Amino acid sequence: MSRYVQILIVGGGNAGISLAAQLLRKQASLNIALIDPAEYHYYQPSLDPGGRRYV
Numbered sequence: 126m127s128r129y130v131q132i133l134i135v136g137g138g139n140a141g142i143s144l145a146a147q148l149l150r151k152q153a154s155l156n157i158a159l160i161d162p163a164e165y166h167y168y169q170p171s172l173d174p175g176g177r178r179y180v
Contacts, residue, residue: 137161
């Protein structure tokens with residue numbers, strides 16, 4: 126593991142993980158580190174079922 130990184134992402138939630146994946150798709154040689162205080166990421170789906178809206 127390198128001591129230096131090109132990109133540091135703070136936050137390992139859905140946005141942080143998605144950003145890292147998108148950047149690596151565009152340039153696979155990037156050296157990216159993602160830091161988060163949690164040891165594991167748990168997917169938490171939206172409470173809104175199927176994108177329906179109630180008015």
